[in-house]
Amino acid sequence: MPFPFWITGVPFSWYLILSAVLFTLGVAGFLFRRNIITVFMSIELMLNAVNLSFVAFSYKLGQNDGHIFSFFVMVVAAAEAAVGLAIILTVFKNRQTLEIDEVSSLKN
Amino acid sequence: MPYIVLSLIKTLIVVLVLMHTLAYLQWVERKVIAHVQLRVGPRRVGPHGLLQPLADVIKLVTKEGMIPSHVNTPFYFLAPFIAVLFALIPMCLIPYGGDINLFGIHTTMQVTDVSIGVLLVLGLSGMGVYGVALAGWASNNKYSLMGGLRSSAQMISYELPMALAIAAPLLMLNTLSFRHMVDAQTGFYFGFLPKWAIFQGPFPQIFSFILFSIAGFAETNRVPFDLPEAENELVAGFHTEYSSMSFAAFFMAEYANMVTVSCVATLLFLGGWQPLWPAEYGSSFLPSLIFLASAVICFLHAARPARPFDRITLPVFGVLFLIIAGVFLIPPVQQILIPLFWFGAKVGGILFVFIWVRATLPRFRYDQLMRFAWTFMFPAALINLFITGLLVAVS
Amino acid sequence: MDAVLFLVFAAIAVVCAVNLVIQTHPIASALSLIGVMGSLAFVYLQLGGQFIAAAQLVVYAGAIMVLFVFVIMLLNEGKERKVKMRLWVRWAGLPLLALFIALMAFIVQRVLPAQQSVKFGAFTSGDAQSIGTKLFTAYLLPFEVTSVLILIAIVGAIVLARKEID
Structure with missing residues (x-):
């Protein structure tokens, strides 16, 4: 790393590190949280982290294809959120709970 | 760092003017509604109640801020902050006039020119819903919660027709930057009809303008779509539990949103700061004429004073108006002031319609509101966009 | 300047993401996620992605998250129940997570040549x-x-x- 990095710009790897950190936190939230909506939001966080690396690589390669991929990711996330939240509403309607561990009637 | 200094000065001017506009907009609203309903409105504080906003601000600042014991405190305080923040940020993306060349400095009458201005304003003003929704939820009160829920549903529903109505003129103007958008509306058809988007070929955007205005009423929670704060069913909706400054914050956010919507409508559909008729026919003398007429009226009334102190105040205002009329005629200043005047006149006209509608129309019922959004607004905006796209592609 | 701005927004994003994971009330998590998305929009702007930054604000922060907040308020479930974690999970989980992140950052740093730096305005x-x-x-x-x-x-x-x- 050249020493006065605040003059030469941001090292490219920082963007990927930020993306990796956010993705890991998303995975952690997905594993630790028990509220189905929070779990869903952790998935959105992971999608965001992936989008960041798409855009960062797009910068590195000098093409805007990465921007288009992340745009598609957003569109699919919107569709996913609509259907997912409808499913959550239905689950809550049937079971009166949002705890992921309680929704396990297929288990035993 | 001339750029930073210049930006700071511009920000300061915008903030000062905006704050006074917001305060006086409330005075104008009370006056207009009063006159529509054959009352006189505020007139105790200052001449014609002109100092009423000052009195209101002093009252709101010095009042005790009550925190109800059952609220969710962090979110309760966060909500008005979010509402004001996202109502004020779009202001720095809006251009108020053309270029300025003064003392060798060249700049634009805009805090910052962004090439994706429209999208950013749309996105940022869409974030304002969190303030309302959060206020409703954090108040821990069933009326507030209903208000917050209604507000989020309403804003999601009306954002779609609004975005579609914005997309149609964008197809014709072919840019996302507000400044270029106004440039694309310069000129006149047949020498007199301005090339504003609502008159411009191939498809005059009058329908988009109407749809945008209706959606704008809903986005700013104004009558007839003020369901989130419907006082005869929800007490005061989402801000039932708020008092003093946090209440004033919601109030300010509502007015700031109104100003933003009016500015965007002016820039997109009404040609921004382009005059109504060409300068050859003397459109640049209109502001002077208006102020001259106001001065004459003041002097006439001063000759027959209704109250003793009118003998002093009216001539003072008359001289003031005469000075302003003169300032509009000085050539270097004229270059700056004439676009500002036209922009302000158009925005003021739309704001007047906002107030006029509030004084006139009753409130929708909630199911009517939703049905209107999804069965009329959305298809109409879609068809309008389709026809515009087709005609733009053909021509 | 670029690096300072990046660090500020990256810090906001990471703090909000951590907050998303540790908050027990879904509405606090939702607000943190909005914070992450907003600061990521600024990072996109720095990478030259004007359109994608605006789309991030309009679609993600302005539409999808409103839907989330709306559903959370509609169901109004309240706080999550505390779950019992095994002892070693409770004590070793956080250090292991930090170690994992540090390892990943190290690998990314080594694989990529650090000379290449991102300048605002270079990608148009x-x-x-x-x-x-x-x-x-x-x-x-x-x-x-x-x-x-x-x-x-x-x-x-x-x-x-x-x-x-x-």
């Missing part, structure tokens, strides 16, 4: 015009397929959520 094909041109020429089929996908999602959501909650 992220504006709406270039994105639109590419979207409607090279990526026309995926674009149309996503529109069908959204249609299916709308129908699915309506079918699933049609009945009133009592």
